[in-house]
Amino acid sequence: MVLTALAGYLVVQYLTAGTGATGCTVVSAADDDEEYEFTPEQAVNAATVTAVGTARGLPERAVTIALATALQESALHNVRHGDRDSLGLFQQRPSQGWGTPARIMDPTYAAGKFYDHLVDVPGYTRLPLTVAAQRVQRSGFPEAYAKHEPDAALLAAALTGRSAATLTCAGRPGAARAGGPQAVRAALVRDFGRAVLRPDGAADASPVPRSATSARSVRHAETAGRAAVAGGSDGRTVTLPVAAGAGPDAVRSVRRRGWQLAHWAVANASALHIERVVYAGREWRAGIAGNTVGRWQALEAAGTRGAERSTGSVRIVTAQ
Template sequence: MPEPLPPTRKRRGRLLRFAAALVVLCAVAGYLVVQYVTGGPDGPGCKVVSGRAGGPSYEFTPEQAVNAATITAVGTGRGLPERAVTIALATALQESGLRNISHGDRDSLGLFQQRPSQGWGTPKEILDPTYAAAEFYKHLVKVDDYEKLPLTVAAQRVQRSGYPEAYAKHEPDAEVLAAALTGSSAATLTCDGRQESTRAAATDSGAGATGVQEAETGPDAVRSALVRDFGRDALETTAAEVGGKASPSPTPTPGDGRTVTLPVRKDTSPGAGRSLTERGWQLAHWAVANSSALRIERVSYAGRQWTAGNTDSQWRPAGGETATDTVRILTAR
């Protein structure tokens, strides 16, 4: 009959088993975090690169791209600088992973984990990405000299988080995203354009992208989403027309019924200070970011062209068309 193990060896064995279980638990947790951030084994689907050689890049999902484009459009629509957009994007990356989630700590909801009980709005309002972004900016601009403050300080004065330093790790990704989505960095954002049910994923709660849900595909969906992100006067201020209808642009779009033409005008929002081409690249990158949700097949601007299925973050030469006053968006059949 074997002798019983000494107490010290028993304790050592229990510690080893506990350590092994802890390693497995950490591995599972890490896997779940990766799946949460990347959108699963088929993610990410989108990529943004720096406008300078050797700069950083960031890969993200179509769902994250839609939300990032909305946050950016709301900020620029208020005439806010690129720095404000960077702060907002870094905050949303930390708070929700740029996902419009319907849960969180206590009653926290949405992209910025805003709390109804703290006066941020009703749950329905907070789960509307456009509303949530507007509320964030409304509080940000009340922070004195926020543009000059470290990002963590500016974000914390809005959010009052228990972990204020956590925002800092997202600043590099937020900077390249903001540069692309404000248009200051040209031809730097692409998505693979998979025609999947991103509309359902874009808001975990089912709220927010109402324009997309009402007009599921085609030019009407693009027009509705433009209004959603850039405001009700977006079609009027951009003079957007669908192919086949009378167009105020110099060269009418062929009547294929699939093309949305956006004549580009310089952003005249108070304090915007952005050029014509920056406005054009904002609209072009916005269309690519929404390509899966809106079934967009091709985007052309300033002699460059993005086509669904291109995932190497390269905009190709468009072949002869170099105008900077028009963005053309071709939707799926």
């Protein structure tokens, strides 16, 4: 009976993308064997927290502080409970002026409120992480943030795009929430703002709250991104432009932005039914834990399209 129950559990995990089990890994680009394993749900929330920060032009250090705080407060789960009236990723309290319960439960909003308070901390980028986080959170256990700094730093390096091809996920793209290009574009707009779909990358709006990712938001995203996705008109592909930079660090900034978008797509693969992500001559394919797929690999030279080897665009292929 025990074996039968275990087999049934494994089947359910396989069919539902194993949302309760470890399915994603981020590794250090320094080849020092540092890594952090986490679930697809945590990956989506980490990607959102990072995107909201970078869309505001905040440095990687701000993202690291935010991710370490969310790891301590909720283990990067959007929980509906906590101490007294605390809620969400950052355990923010409606009674303390953080917003309504519904808004706090929106990860995009919650991350934005955290950053609003963080940037008001003088010299926060130079402070120890525990001090910066505590100035925002006012926690009863301020030293607890420190133990999450190494994992948060790995996540921030990958999700801001500084570390290339360091975030991978295994497992089937989840069927619980249907995806497709429309859902991918709506989620991109929700996390990064509408500028993410513009070829020039010019910022013209703040990220859209998750609760506002409605048909109206999707239509706006599709209109804004029509030129960007012209190259992916097969009904399954979203082609994201990576805006050209300027100055001596232009190439580096373009690649960093491209890897941020590519890692965002991998982190959201289960939620958005993404099967393949391609950037700069490398590809990630969804697969099952233990297989070679689910990791970044170099594209085969034969038959590879020029666009798939370019650093000027990220290609995201959905299951439908």
